[in-house]
Amino acid sequence: MRITFVLPVFPRGPIGGFRVVYEYANRLTALGCEVTVVHERWKGDVREAMRDLWHGRSQPRLRSALSWFEIDPGVRLVIVPELEPHALPPADVTFATHWKTGRLLPHVQSRPFHLVQAYDTWDDIEEVHEVLKLDVPKVAVSTYVAGKLEDLGNQHVAVVPNGLDHDTFRPPAEDRPRGHSVSLLVSKHPAKGFATGVAALSEVRRTIPDLTVNAFGVGPRPDDLPEWMTYHHGLSGEKLVDQVYHRSAVHLCSSASEGWGFPVAEAMACGTAVVSTRNGGVEDFCSHNENALLADSTGLAEAVTRMLEDEALRTRCVQAAYLTASRMDWSASARSLISFIRAFHSTAS
Structure with a gap:
């Protein structure tokens, strides 16, 4: 089966929604599918557009540019000038991966699907x-997202x-005391609750003066991130694990909304206790007072x-959270995805 995923741009750093697509590309290739991932050339910046043009001339260049993720050699990466139906390769199935790429679906020649990662x-x-609302089969990453789609x-x-x-x-092979340390994703996307997280940790610091914060994000350090917070820029994989998760006793998620919550x-998989808002996506695998603490935005500092x-609470939550995370399996997800595809693709054939 030939499957095309359509991404809005070629990413400049490790972003969860892109990683999902690349993971599926790898896993579906392992299942015998021919997978192509299409990206639109960068808009609004000549330098970035020329960078995409340069990298897009060969597969080795594209793979080199995607240094934070290892792509299976069988996956074909493509950058096109415009996301138009005629720019897409021949395929049996085409997946939109964002609402902006979803606008293509009524016009593609192959069987359309939509992978919906957020509302x-x-x-x-x-x-x-x-x-x-387009009448195409949809794959939601969480029951929260699925509920929104069904409401529509x-x-x-x-x-x-x-x-x-x-x-x-x-988890680390040998866990060392992590002290009063908290990790925090930094993003100015309005869904991520940057100001909420900073305010909560500033309040915690008034109670726990030796609090340390391992903040991390894709972009440069924001000017309004407090100086007392350490900031890690563009980390992924082992570096993110070693420099952030393994050095933090607690991870704080202050998002207003999450499709899933990488x-x-x-x-949870790294042995870091979780405190989070009730933001939708994480509630599929976070249970209050069992493997995490969940609170509204005003209760985060207390939590x-x-x-x-x-x-004792932290140890109990960490142990339960690790068991939860251990069941998250990309290969199983890919098999579920291909089963869903086949169910609809066979009816259209």
Whole structure:
């Protein structure tokens, strides 16, 4: 089976939604599929557009540019000038991976599907809804996202949760005391709750003066990130695990909305206790007072303080969270995805 995934751009750093697509590309290739991942050339910046043009001239260059993720040699990567139906390769199945790429689906020649990784209320909500209401089979990464799709009238929705790379995201061989330390994803996307997280940890610091924060993100350090917080730029894989998760007793997720929640799952797999908002996606695998503490935005500081100071609670949550994370399996997710594809592709043939 020939499968094409359509991404809006070629990524400049490790981004969860892109990683999902590349993971599926690798796993579906291992299952015998011919997979192509199409990206649109960068817009609005001549230098970045020329960079895409240069890298897009050969597979080795594209793989080199995607240094944070190892792509199976059997996967074909493509950068096209415009995301138009005629620019897509011949395929049996075409997957949109974002609402903006979903606009292509009524016009593709192959069987259309939509991998929905988030409910993007931060964009033009009317246009988002128009795309999400298209009568194409949809794969949601969580029950939260699936519920939103069903509320919009979609009938053919499957929940296929993301997996984890357990060779990378794992507890340390020898865990050392992590002290009063917290990790925090830094992103200015409105869904990620940057200001909420900073405010919560600033409040925690008034109670726990020796608090250390291992903040991390894709972009440069924000000017309004407090100076007392350490910032790690562009880390992925083993470096992210070693420099952030393994050095943090608690991971704080302050998001207003999550489609799934990679940093939370990664932290759980690495032996880091989790405190999170009730943001949708993480609630598929985070249970309050069992493997995590969940709170609204005003209760995060209290929850982080409790998790840091109550060693018995933290140990119990870490152990339960690791068992939860250990069941996150990319190969199983890929098999579920291909089963969903085959069910609809066979009816269209």
